[in-house]
Amino acid sequence: GQNIDQPTEMTATEGAIVQINCTYQTSGFNGLFWYQQHAGEAPTFLSYNVLDGLEEKGRFSSFLSRSKGYSYLLLKELQMKDSASYLCAVRDINQGGKLIFGQGTELSVKP
Amino acid sequence: ETGVTQTPRHLVMGMTNKKSLKCEQHLGHNAMYWYKQSAKKPLELMFVYSLEERVENNSVPSRFSPECPNSSHLFLHLHTLQPEDSALYLCASSLGQGRNTIYFGEGSWLTVV
Numbered sequence: 001g002q003n004i005d006q007p008t009e010m011t012a013t014e015g016a017i018v019q020i021n022c023t024y025q026t027s028g029f030n031g032l033f034w035y036q037q038h039a040g041e042a043p044t045f046l047s048y049n050v051l052d053g054l055e056e057k058g059r060f061s062s063f064l065s066r067s068k069g070y071s072y073l074l075l076k077e078l079q080m081k082d083s084a085s086y087l088c089a090v091r092d093i094n095q096g097g098k099l100i101f102g103q104g105t106e107l108s109v110k111p
Numbered sequence: 112e113t114g115v116t117q118t119p120r121h122l123v124m125g126m127t128n129k130k131s132l133k134c135e136q137h138l139g140h141n142a143m144y145w146y147k148q149s150a151k152k153p154l155e156l157m158f159v160y161s162l163e164e165r166v167e168n169n170s171v172p173s174r175f176s177p178e179c180p181n182s183s184h185l186f187l188h189l190h191t192l193q194p195e196d197s198a199l200y201l202c203a204s205s206l207g208q209g210r211n212t213i214y215f216g217e218g219s220w221l222t223v224v
Contacts, residue, residue: 004153008151033212035215040217041217042113042115042201042215042216042217042218043154043201043215044113044215045212045213045214048212087154089154096159096166096167096208097208098156098159098167099156099213100153101153101154102153103151103152103153104153
């Protein structure tokens, strides 16, 4: 079966760095996505990893280790507007390429 | 503006009502999806349409009935719902089913009373 785990909640300080971890178990891994979702809004695409390593995009970076079934999203120079839910999702080729989502990590950025 | 528009944004309906949720995408995509998002639970995939043909139905109760008249429009028809169906219903689209990034609409908040 499929299982995706990420912390339910995290708190960090404005200007700091925070790392949100995601572990997964899936039979047909074919890519990992991170989405950001502000309360009452659409999930918006942040990053995509299919090969091992780090993908950097401005203040956000995402890392993948396929052998460990592990990814993290790194947010630097935190801003208050980064307070949101961060969703980890894995594409499973054995399920027609369906995205399997974790429950999301609610990040609160404090002044 | 994500390119995927959902209406209505909020809907309150009784258990005996019939209503519909509408989704329209302006991204030129050919696959569309309905997801259910309940509090503290992962996003649940309900239906997938690829080239206007339903390719997946994840054991969703028959009180939810999807319709995809063309590649830009997707509906979710609702009838005789239960209070536990109250949730955020998200529409999404992508270029190619099972490939590429999916893009979400802002969702329709449904409350069943």
